[in-house]
Each structure stands twice: as structure tokens, then as C-alpha cells.
Amino acid sequence: MGSTYNNWVEREKKSIMSTYGRYPLAVARAAGNRLYDPEGREYVDLLAGIAVNGLGHCHPALNKAMIEQAETLGHVSNLFYQEPQILLAEKLLATCDADKVFFCNSGAEANEGAIKLARRYMRKVRGVDAHEIVTLEGSFHGRTLATLTATGQSGKIKDGFGPLPSGFRTVPFGDVCALRGAVTDATAAVMVEMVQGEGGVRPLPEEFVDALLALREEKGFLLIVDEVQTGLCRTGSFWAHQRFNVRPDIFTTAKALANGLPMGAVLATDEAAKGFEPGSHATTFGGGPVVAAVASKVLDLMLEERLAERAELLGAFAHEALRGVVAEHPDKILSLRGMGLMIGVELAFPGQDVWRALLDKGFVLNLTQGSVLRLLPPLTIEEADLTAFAAALAEVLRDVER
Ligand SMILES: Cc1ncc(COP(=O)(O)O)c(C=O)c1O
Structure with missing residues (x-):
């Protein structure tokens, strides 16, 4: 982690109540489907603020609406x-x-x-x-x-x-x-x-x-x-x-x-x-x-932008890509669950190491119930990001010991 990350961790410890188990990642800015840490490293956002940034980050039309209304x-x-x-x-x-x-x-x-x-x-x-x-x-x-x-x-x-x-x-x-x-x-x-x-x-x-x-x-x-x-x-x-x-x-x-x-x-x-x-x-x-x-x-x-349809289509695309990972690792993935772009990959073992390795590879997602990788990407996510995620997961699972 960079020095800015360490600086923020130390300052937060002294000033903010300890209620969050934060991820080992500091975010300085974001755009579209990407997050950037203070050193400028790019991450694919597959979490979207836990299902918040449906339209991605810093959307120009939303910023315009915000500013126009704030001025009125x-x-x-x-x-x-x-x-x-x-x-x-x-x-x-x-x-x-x-x-x-x-x-x-x-x-x-x-x-x-x-x-x-x-x-x-x-x-x-x-x-x-x-x-x-x-x-x-x-x-x-x-x-x-x-x-x-x-x-x-x-x-x-x-x-x-x-x-x-x-x-x-x-x-x-x-x-x-x-x-x-x-x-x-x-x-x-x-x-x-x-x-x-x-x-x-x-x-x-x-x-x-x-x-x-x-x-x-x-x-x-x-x-x-x-x-x-x-x-x-x-x-x-x-x-x-x-x-x-x-x-x-x-x-x-x-x-x-x-x-x-x-x-x-x-x-x-x-x-x-x-x-x-x-x-x-x-x-x-x-x-x-x-x-x-x-x-x-x-x-x-x-x-x-017909984002409901897009969520359905890209959800199906993601499931297809992830089924390939299940086929490669049938002993490590218990089930694929979800609807549209709300996707759960249930691992057969505690998922902290897998989640951490995916973060290190530049994919931000969530681990819930200890063993379910949860994806809630912006509804604007691209197929290429989902394909890259599936490939990264397959690779991580190859290395991980059960
Ligand atoms: C299904 C559901 N209900 C309620 C909440 C609480 O929402 P908030 O954190 O905005 O209070 C959440 C937050 O994760 C949620 O997922």
C-alpha cells in the first residue's frame, strides 16, 4: 500500500469512530466503472458502492442536474x-x-x-x-x-x-x-x-x-x-x-x-x-x-438506456462466463446465484483469500456470509470487464488451497 493509504489509515484511527471493517484500499477518485487509488492505480468496480452507483461514477448528466438544481x-x-x-x-x-x-x-x-x-x-x-x-x-x-x-x-x-x-x-x-x-x-x-x-x-x-x-x-x-x-x-x-x-x-x-x-x-x-x-x-x-x-x-x-434489459443481458453473460469457471473448478464453487446484475458466487470454503487476491488483481467486489463473492457492478459495466473478472477468478482459484 502507498504512503497516502497509510497516512489516511493513521488519521482515521484518531478521528472516526471505529464501525467499519474497511477494505485495504483508499479511493481518491472514480469515473464510469473504474475506481482509482491515490497513486492512480485503476480498479474495475464490480460493487458500485454496494448497488449504489447504478449509472457508474461521476456521470456528467447527473452532475449537471445536481449543479443546476443547487443553483436554483x-x-x-x-x-x-x-x-x-x-x-x-x-x-x-x-x-x-x-x-x-x-x-x-x-x-x-x-x-x-x-x-x-x-x-x-x-x-x-x-x-x-x-x-x-x-x-x-x-x-x-x-x-x-x-x-x-x-x-x-x-x-x-x-x-x-x-x-x-x-x-x-x-x-x-x-x-x-x-x-x-x-x-x-x-x-x-x-x-x-x-x-x-x-x-x-x-x-x-x-x-x-x-x-x-x-x-x-x-x-x-x-x-x-x-x-x-x-x-x-x-x-x-x-x-x-x-x-x-x-x-x-x-x-x-x-x-x-x-x-x-x-x-x-x-x-x-x-x-x-x-x-x-x-x-x-x-x-x-x-x-x-x-x-x-x-x-x-x-x-x-x-x-x-433500458438498463433493466441491459442488467438482464449482462447478468446472463456473466453467468455464462462464470459457468466456465465452475466447469474448471467444480470442487471449489458450490453455486452461482442471483438475478440480472446481482450475482453471487458461493465458494466451497471461506473466501477471504480469494476476495483479497481478486482485489490485488484490480477487481473490487464484496464477500458476504464468509464464502459468497457478491457482484453488484454498475449497470453500465462492459462485457469485457465481466470476462476479465471470470478469467481472474479462474486463475485465483487455480492457486488457492482449499
Ligand atoms: C436490502 C437492504 N435493506 C436495507 C439496507 C439499509 O440501507 P442503508 O444502509 O441505506 O440504511 C440495505 C443496505 O445494505 C439493504 O441491502
């Missing part, structure tokens, strides 16, 4: 009407079957809002005390107290933060019987990711989705879909729930919405949205003019 109206309280927020809501709603939007600043905040909306809808609209939220093992919904409680993982995420809020239940991933057993008259909502991200790139089994929809019909709970990672063209359709023919009562988005500026949103049917009224939920920065203008441009570009 930078911030105004949500006490006032402003058009960038309305326009963004209209554009978002045109991509899906939802009727209303609430804007916030992150994925966790969006999920927190979704949970609040479901509970309040049950109490104020249906007049019942249904407040429990059922989630799945392996899920990840955020780091606020409610969303970390909803998260179906143990360990450091929850350790030491008790007492955690009550009214949450977790059932094993894909287990229809357990879901049936967990849903009661006290259930406000079942909350799922259509493809679990942090949980190891695991699409929900179709039978489970069918059973979930039938159970919603029978019991009347709300279905919340967390699209914070899967949304915005990532899985080959604009929203992952569309691939599964699901109409959520509420769904959430964040990450790629403003391509790197902090923004989240809760989307709901008109019926579910009745759960909120003036004064019941709010945030200072949500839907501010600058992020809203950038997100509007993100949606325009995603549609103009």
Missing part, C-alpha cells in the same frame, strides 16, 4: 411545495404499481417508515391491534433499532443494543410452514427482500412467494418488499417484485435512487398510504430539491 433551489423545508420532489414522485410511480411515495434519506429510514406505516395503517384504518412484523432469516433491513431487529441475522448487528423493540418475528428462509405458523391476528406485515443481498444473493423460492401471496389473501396482513438493494433495474426488471408478479402493499428503495446522493423512498398503494396523515411521519432532508433532481435524471437515464 438547494434546500427548502418539507413545509413547502417544490416541484423537483413532485416530479420525482410522478416518475417513480410510473415505473410501478404503487400510488403514493414518501421520501427519506436511506434504506434503513425507508424500512423504518414502511414498518411505521404498516403498524399505523392497521391501528388507524383497520382499527385492529395488528403490529407484528414477520421477516426472514438471512435478511438485512438496516441499522436503526427497528430495522436491525427486523434483520434476520445475529452477531454484531444486534449485539449490545438491547432492549430491542418488540413486535418482530423471524422465520427460516423459504420455510412456508414456519411462515404459516408465525402469521397471526397480531401480524401487521410480512417484510421480505425478493433476492436477499447481504444474506448471500438468495432469490426467494417461487413456491414460497406463491404461499406468501396466498397467505396475504387469507389473513389480510400487508406485504412489505425491501427493494433497497434489488430495485432500480438491478435484477433485470425495474423492480425485483415485478419479476415475481408480486404487487406489494408497501415497498422501499434507496441505494441507486440518486446514484450516490443519500435518498430513500417508501412507496405504497393508496390503501396502505392511508396509514399516514399530516404530522404522523416526517424528515427534514427527505426529497430535497437537489437529490430529487438528481434522482429524476437517474430514472430518465435508466429508462432511456
